[in-house]
Amino acid sequence: MHAEGLTVALFATCINDVMFPGTPKAVVTVLERLGCTVEFPLEQTCCGQMFTNTGYFDAAVPDVRNYVKAFAGYDYIVGPSGSCVGAVRHQHPMLAAHAGDEGLAAEVDKVVARTYDFTELLVDVLGVTDVGAYFPHRVTYHPTCHSVRVAKVGDRPYALLSKVKGIDLVPLPDADQCCGFGGTFSVKNPDVSVAMGGDKARHVASTGAEYLVTGDNACLMHIGGLLHRQNAGIKTLHLAELLAHTESGI
Known part of the structure; x- marks a missing residue:
């Protein structure tokens, strides 16, 4: 797929947003270098993984609803964290089922299918392995x-x-x-x-x-x-x- 003209929503993740902002900025740098347009939905928050891992499923469900709302309009969502992307894929469907909300479950399935780890987006969607990087170390x-x-x-x-x-x-x-x-x-x-x-x-x-x-x-x-x-x-x-x-x- 040609990156030129491709619009990607950046799922920064809360740890990166708070502690490592250079990482999501780097994602934007690489994707724009490849010709993508990157947007940052301001409604995004935590994926809820910390609640879910600790057993507080009810507390995590609002994060699932918010993720669906924030990223519903995008065909491609990218996150620079295998952990958080994995949580979206595996925990969000479980949490929607826990909430007993069939409508939410259907929306979760749609958004989960469009959520990619950064490396997956580069290799599988854009078909790129050489992103023009130079690092002599x-x-x-x-x-x-x-x-x-x-x-x-x-x-x-x-x-x-x-x-x-x-x-x-x-x-x-x-x-x-x-x-x-x-x-x-x-x-x-x-x-x-x-x-x-x-x-x-x-x-x-x-x-x-x-x-x-x-x-x-x-x-x-x-x-x-x-x-x-x-x-x-x-x-x-x-x-x-x-x-x-x-x-x-x-």
């Missing part, structure tokens, strides 16, 4: 649990990274192991979370990478915090922000 990639197991982005991130000019992409040992963040898991089980994160940080350090890259900033925040405490000297970066870099800058 040693990089290792952590495939986050929700992106792989829930959103099922597969090898799309690697396909995109492999086309980045100047990059030295090195494999991460035990890449399929969880980093220990897990949203509310890290709050309820901090000792276990830190132990798991410590293993992940050690594997990252063993690669000699300058940058750790993922598609989910929550996991990146968790691992990055541990790397910082260990004075590992390894920087963290969201995949979208890496792809936004070109030889002339961002």
